[in-house]
Amino acid sequence: xxxxxxxxxxxxxxxGKEVLHGLCTRIPHGGxxxxxxxxxxxxxxxxxxxxxxxxxxxxxxxxxxxxxxxPALRRKIGYFxxxxxxxxxxxxxxxxxxxxxxxxLGQAAAEETIxxxxxxxxxxxxxxxxxxxxxxxxxxxxxxxxxxxxxxxxEPTVGLDPVLREELWAHFRQLAAEGTTLVVSSHVMDEANRxxxxxxxxxxxxxxxxxxxxxxxxxxTDDLDRAFLTLVQGTLEVA
Amino acid sequence: MSVRLTLSTTxxxxxxxxxxxxxxxxxxxAPLLLLTLIYFMFEKNGPLLDRVMxxxxxxxxxxxxxxxxxxxxxxxxxxxxxxxxxTTPLGKLDLLFAYGLAFGLAAxxxxxxxxxxxxxxxxxxxxxxxALVVLIAVADALLGVGxxxxxxxxxxxxxxxxxxxxxxxxxxxxxxxxxxxxxxxxGWLDGVSTAMPxxxxxxxxxxxxxxxxxxxxxxxxxxxxxxxxxxxxxLAAGTLRRRTA
Numbered sequence: 001x002x003x004x005x006x007x008x009x010x011x012x013x014x015x016g017k018e019v020l021h022g023l024c025t026r027i028p029h030g031g032x033x034x035x036x037x038x039x040x041x042x043x044x045x046x047x048x049x050x051x052x053x054x055x056x057x058x059x060x061x062x063x064x065x066x067x068x069x070x071p072a073l074r075r076k077i078g079y080f081x082x083x084x085x086x087x088x089x090x091x092x093x094x095x096x097x098x099x100x101x102x103x104x105l106g107q108a109a110a111e112e113t114i115x116x117x118x119x120x121x122x123x124x125x126x127x128x129x130x131x132x133x134x135x136x137x138x139x140x141x142x143x144x145x146x147x148x149x150x151x152x153x154x155e156p157t158v159g160l161d162p163v164l165r166e167e168l169w170a171h172f173r174q175l176a177a178e179g180t181t182l183v184v185s186s187h188v189m190d191e192a193n194r195x196x197x198x199x200x201x202x203x204x205x206x207x208x209x210x211x212x213x214x215x216x217x218x219x220x221t222d223d224l225d226r227a228f229l230t231l232v233q234g235t236l237e238v239a
Numbered sequence: 240m241s242v243r244l245t246l247s248t249t250x251x252x253x254x255x256x257x258x259x260x261x262x263x264x265x266x267x268x269a270p271l272l273l274l275t276l277i278y279f280m281f282e283k284n285g286p287l288l289d290r291v292m293x294x295x296x297x298x299x300x301x302x303x304x305x306x307x308x309x310x311x312x313x314x315x316x317x318x319x320x321x322x323x324x325x326t327t328p329l330g331k332l333d334l335l336f337a338y339g340l341a342f343g344l345a346a347x348x349x350x351x352x353x354x355x356x357x358x359x360x361x362x363x364x365x366x367x368x369x370a371l372v373v374l375i376a377v378a379d380a381l382l383g384v385g386x387x388x389x390x391x392x393x394x395x396x397x398x399x400x401x402x403x404x405x406x407x408x409x410x411x412x413x414x415x416x417x418x419x420x421x422x423x424x425x426g427w428l429d430g431v432s433t434a435m436p437x438x439x440x441x442x443x444x445x446x447x448x449x450x451x452x453x454x455x456x457x458x459x460x461x462x463x464x465x466x467x468x469x470x471x472x473x474l475a476a477g478t479l480r481r482r483t484a
Binding site: 075077 | 243326328329482
């Protein structure tokens with residue numbers, strides 16, 4: 001199995017507190033890897049370390065064969081941040097075109113991506129006037145527009161209605177089928193079932209790292225929520 | 240550095256300005272309002288009016304652009320877009336020079352309007368060409384842009400950012416020769432003012448006021464200001480951190 005991301009002994013402190021304590025994991029090339037865990041478990045910190053904007057104390061993160069943050073990687077990665085970071089005072093179209101311009105892509109690519117996230121009717125609208133879910137999707141379009149080899153999505157489906165969530169996951173599935181590697185963080189367990197692999201994080205450490213089915217088998221339950229609880233309690237007892 | 244990325248970012252910054260009509264209005268209107276005030280303050284003292292108004296044509300753009308750019312860059316940081324840009328091929332210098340270009344263009348419009356109004360409506364009289372006044376005023380505005388971007392790297396909040404104004408901007412204005420001619424200052428103050436880029440911009444403007452042709456001193460002042468602009472932008476790029484805690 002080819003490795004897309006390798007994290008070795010990653011230690012990160014934020015605001016004087018250690019958030020990741022020597023975290024090790026390996027994310028395979030292709031498919032969708034889910035990063036699951038409660039709020040504050042270190043998901044965003046891990047994703048920021050992968051895209052190379054997190055100051056790390058020690059450890060190594062290798063992405064597509066390069067050290068995380070290497071200039072060559074900036075053409076290959078699409079990053080969707082948890083709070084939608086696009087320009088609120090510009091239109092959806094202007095935002096997507098701006099991000100497209102980094103990769104020498106033109107209007108056609110921007111329009112296509114806007115359609116993919118279902119915002120064609122809002123394309124000319126100022127982002128600030130969009131609903132929360134639409135704002136989110138506009139931000140997602142900016143991450144998708146370059147057709148990156150690796151997509152890092154930090155809670156992309158927060159605030160979306162079930163229909164849209166379904167559509168987006170179908171879209172992620174399609175991207176994965178076309179060869180994109182996706183890392184998607186979420187704290188909603190029903191989304192975990194849609195991933196090919198899961199990494200369960202708790203308090204900055206990996207609790208489980210396997211396929212959803214294997215995790216359920218290990219915990220002896222068919223419910224991921226319960227499996228997560230069982231595994232967390234298991235690790236607490238061992239500790 | 241990439242010309243293409245710099246230009247597309249310049250376009251983006253200008254696009255943001257275009258959507259913000261009120262800011263554009265203030266950017267163009269505020270200097271006019273202040274120049275008009277000065278006109279009535281010194282109405283009865285022609286030579287002094289010319290001197291003060293000419294200097295203000297450089298000082299206002301400097302002050303306004305410093306404020307606008309330090310807040311604009313801080314907004315980029317607090318909205319999370321800066322961090323996101325750092326995951327794309329856009330370079331730090333591309334970003335900062337794009338800001339310089341975009342606000343330089345805005346400053347050109349601002350300075351052209353203000354200078355035109357000063358000459359035609361407010362009776363400003365200079366020995367030299369008005370186009371030179373615009374040229375130097377734009378350089379002073381760019382100095383505000385460069386210093387604003389540099390200072391915003393050291394500010395975490397808007398609250399901190401605006402407080403760089405009394406620290407970085409006001410001393411330059413005080414010592415620029417506006418209140419007391421630099422030659423009349425105590426030796427050490429004159430020395431300090433020599434180290435301040437705005438003083439050279441003001442000196443260049445005063446040269447346009449007194450000489451019919453562009454003088455070597457004027458070009459030297461202009462060169463110093465523009466050199467400081469580039470230096471500030473490069474320093475600002477150096478202080479931007481891709482990785483943050």
